[in-house]
Amino acid sequence: MKKRNVIMLTLAILLIGLVLFATFRTTLLDPLGFRVKHAMGITSTADTTNEPIVFIHGYDGSNWTFFTTTVRYSASDFATRSLKLLVRENGDIDVSGVYDKAMKRPMIRVNFENPRSIIPNNAAWFANAMDKLKKEYDIEKVDIVAHSYGGLTFVNFLQKYNYQSDSYPKVDTFTAIGTPFNGSAVSSDGDTPYDLTATGPKKESAYFREMMKRKTKIPNDLPVLNIVGDLKDGSRSDGPVAVDSAKSAAFIFNRNDYQEVLFTGRFAQHSWLHANIGVDREIKQFIENHP
Secondary structure, X not given: OHHHHHHHHHHHHHHHHHHHHHHOOOOXXXXXXXXXXXXXXXXOOOXXXXXXXXXXXXXXXXXXXXXXXXXXXXXXXXXXXXXEEEEOOOOOEEEEEOOOOOOOOEEEEEEEOOOOOOHHHHHHHHHHHHHHHHHHXXXXXXXXXXXXXHHHXXXXXXXXXXXXOOOOOXXXXXXEEOOOOOOOOOOOOOOOOOOEEOOEEOOOOHHHXXXXXXXXXXXXXXXXXXXXXXXXXXXXXXXXXXXXXXXXXXXXXXHHHEXXXXXXXXXXXXXXXXXXXXXXXXXXXXXXXOO
């Protein structure tokens, strides 16, 4: 009798668990299901409305930069954790995870073996990753989310490699988080030689000048979301990146497809921006508004 009660209780707990899972199902456990399907050779019907979101870390970043972001988006049923690509310094790519065209917005993290290299190297490595996504995974369109120097990496890729090329997935949207578009000069009183005027920065960094020279190689209809942080401590910065440096992006991209969101306070700190749930909401809304 006692054994029977234990069995009944176990079954009841499992049933409740299944009901709760069905009621509050998220994409958090989807990768496991797709792994099983792939292992069994089961093919999926593609859902072309859910293109992947590709994440790029910044200087000295790693696979952990967007780890919590992907977990939060999975838990909220917005997107599915998918591939991790590690691009070696020689251009080779190590891949882990699983990708399936039926996934809901597969999230793909692109990481660099040397996270402290210069932007042109990063752009060349990122081009290798995008080429792999197109050729080996048949990915036609992506949304890009980049933190800090990752934003510069993407723009460099866009202007040098992606221009009029069919070798890479089409970029539907670009989100920059705390990106120093005009250098990293920060001062305690908030004033730098690189501050903005109505017509552009008072002084231009080398990277900014290069981006402006190649401005015509950025797709004119690319929707851009620029996330800017200000600690409100007098420095007019998120710590490492000045507000005006981040806002200089407005002079690089087409203003008709450009939007800017400013976050302030403690959680607008540079390394906290990509962990800020308010930033999550802005990116989610931006991507959903540009299907």
